[in-house]
Amino acid sequence: MLKFGNSPAPVSTHHEPVSDVWNKITNGTTISGDIQTASNILIEGEVKGNVICGGKVHIGVTGRIIGNINCTNAEFEGYLEGELNIENLLSLKSTAKIKGNIQTVKLHIEEGAYFEGSCSMKSNIRQSATAEDFKV
Numbered sequence: 001m002l003k004f005g006n007s008p009a010p011v012s013t014h015h016e017p018v019s020d021v022w023n024k025i026t027n028g029t030t031i032s033g034d035i036q037t038a039s040n041i042l043i044e045g046e047v048k049g050n051v052i053c054g055g056k057v058h059i060g061v062t063g064r065i066i067g068n069i070n071c072t073n074a075e076f077e078g079y080l081e082g083e084l085n086i087e088n089l090l091s092l093k094s095t096a097k098i099k100g101n102i103q104t105v106k107l108h109i110e111e112g113a114y115f116e117g118s119c120s121m122k123s124n125i126r127q128s129a130t131a132e133d134f135k136v
Helices: none
Strands: 022-025 030-032 035-037 040-043 046-048 051-053 056-059 064-066 069-071 073-076 079-081 084-086 089-092 097-099 102-104 106-109 114-116 119-121
Touching: 035 040, 040 051, 051 056, 056 069, 069 073, 073 084, 084 089, 089 102, 102 106
Parallel strands: 022 040, 030 046, 035 051, 040 056, 046 064, 051 069, 056 073, 064 079, 069 084, 073 089, 079 097, 084 102, 089 106, 097 114, 102 119
Antiparallel strands: none
């Protein structure tokens, strides 16, 4: 909603991920330290630290991460040395290079992608499910 006159526009105070909002770390940028965001993030530079994201993490071809990533969805074209904990879909493109363990619910790997480590497929079924939950 827009307001005209002297009244300021309302400011959002919630921290839910916004699907069309992207943070961007460009090629040639190096960040040393952890990053935490509720929005999506595109990393084409280098991050030496952990990335915690409430939305999607996209690591571009020139992107390089030395650290762990926790997020909802991730798409990799670049390099990661660390652990991945993905709540939904991890997509490894043909140029992706991962050295570390992966935990995800869904995994898509293109031919040519490389990963060294273990992969655990998490269930999206709650841990306390009983036989009653599966009756038709």
